[in-house]
Amino acid sequence: MNSLRLKIGRFLKDILDMFLQDMGELTRYWDHRFSGSPESVALEAGVFFKAFGGLFLRDLRVLTREFLPFVLRVGMQPLLFLFVFTFILPRMSSGNPMAVAGGADFGTILLPGLMAVAIMFSGIAGVALPLSSEFGITREIDDRVMCPVPLWAVALEKVCFSAMQSIVAALLVIPMARYIPATPVRADVHHWFLFALVLVLASLLAGSLGLVIGSTVNPKQIGLVFSIIVVPITFLGCVYYPWAGLKTIPWLKVAVLFNPIVYISEGLRAAVTPSIAHMPWWAILVALLFFTAALGRWGLRGFMGRVLS
């Protein structure tokens, strides 16, 4: 037990070290940028933000061209899920085992879960899929890599853009949950700040996960990754049941703590449907921050490795 604690401690320390090292590089970068005269400082910072904005605009242009496929992609799954589990099944004979198992509150349990799935999938579809093809034989990423910004900014832009998509995707689920279920969903957002914070952090986390997958997985195997990583972490991500509900299966209750999706769904549960039992909000925020930093760091390393030779 002691050695395990030691190992975990060392692991945490390593991550903290890496983080501090990154911050060091970052500040050195800004130091260099801002070491010139006041005019050149304004110019440099201006170029940085404009270039970042340019990258964002490019992605926005590409997205508007396929806006309908985007909406269908992110909307279809929660739509069908809500329709089947909260509309069709409850209307079947009252003895339907599926509906009984879910309980009358199933819609309420499902809402944050489906938002989490929407965030996850658009995070991965928004970063991993485009990156894996741009890193593939076409090397389309080359022109963006040659922007006058550091490489990490190019990766960060990808994550931010996908986070924006994730937020839209998550918000799309709310009206569906309002109108589709047979029994009303008890959504109650009065911690607006917590809701916004969880939404943004969860979306950045999903984008970082996408960055890891997109930059470390061979493009040919991206489909395989979906079935062996994305689907399992979704199903075991406390999406269709609250974490507290796992009390009867203690080993699973501990095991799922390593799954970042758990904190996305529990976080949204805390923010959107607080009436359902959920983890304490501070633990959720710490875990979200931790996983975002760790995955972001890992993904960035992969990204740099793919770009630089």
Add this chain to the structure above:
Amino acid sequence: MAKQRVVALEGIDLELKQGEIFGLLGPNGAGKTTTISIATTRALPTSGNVRIKGIDVVKHPAHARRLIGVVPQFNTLDRSLTVYENLYFHCRYFGFSHAHAKSRSLELLTQFMLSERKDAYPPQLSGGLAQRVQIARAIAHRPTVLFLDEPSAGLDPQSRMAMWSAVEGLRVEGITVLLTTHYMEEANSLSDRLAIIDYGHVLALGSPEQLKATLGAHAIFDLKLRSQEGLEPLVARLKARPDVTSAEVTAEGLRVIAAGSDGLLPELVQAAAGHGLRDLQITEPSLETVFIQLTGRDLRE
């Protein structure tokens, strides 16, 4: 898994002058692409540095990229954007405002005769057209140095000519151009100066004419004779001439290597007539002969 350490470059030391077109000539695997990758911040050298306008490319890559334009070996145009948008967003990446990026893109479309295809997507373009878009995109932000990596690889002869004239056209803008190639004609006709590199070393440096002259690029005369008897006095007489480097009897006749062919040719023909001259082949001095003399191998190997 241990990575095999490959030394691609070993002491390349070059200085480019503002506004010149500089060629890096060498066979495949000579280190041309590695040189370009390092100079364009795409690869990190184990040692050494590259400076553009005094800015260290290795230490300050983000800053240096503003001074660099790159036309890579392969088509890396953004396939999700039209030709016009490829140029427009490239300008935006470099901090141009909307209006400025728009006018610059339209200007480039005209300059490179691409206006008709401005709404086409990259996969719809022929190799030559795509290459022109890539050049236009690379110079859109008005870089100091343009890097062209094997610009004519995979182009048909006609597109190659069009590409050459596009590069020639850049002289007007005062952009310094560094191009790599393993085509002799390309290096010869485009470059003001060129460096011949092989196995990561610079073997020779100068203008094409200089290289041909100072490296003693010689014309090769191959004579086929009916009779090889009594050639020795002729060989001795030829060797005595100052412009002849070597003269030797071959299986079919005689091979003479000499600088310049002015006075030599009539004399050779006259002297060989007595031995039954049936064929004469002259290989003029070229970068190809220079290259073979320097490396002992053919460029296209």
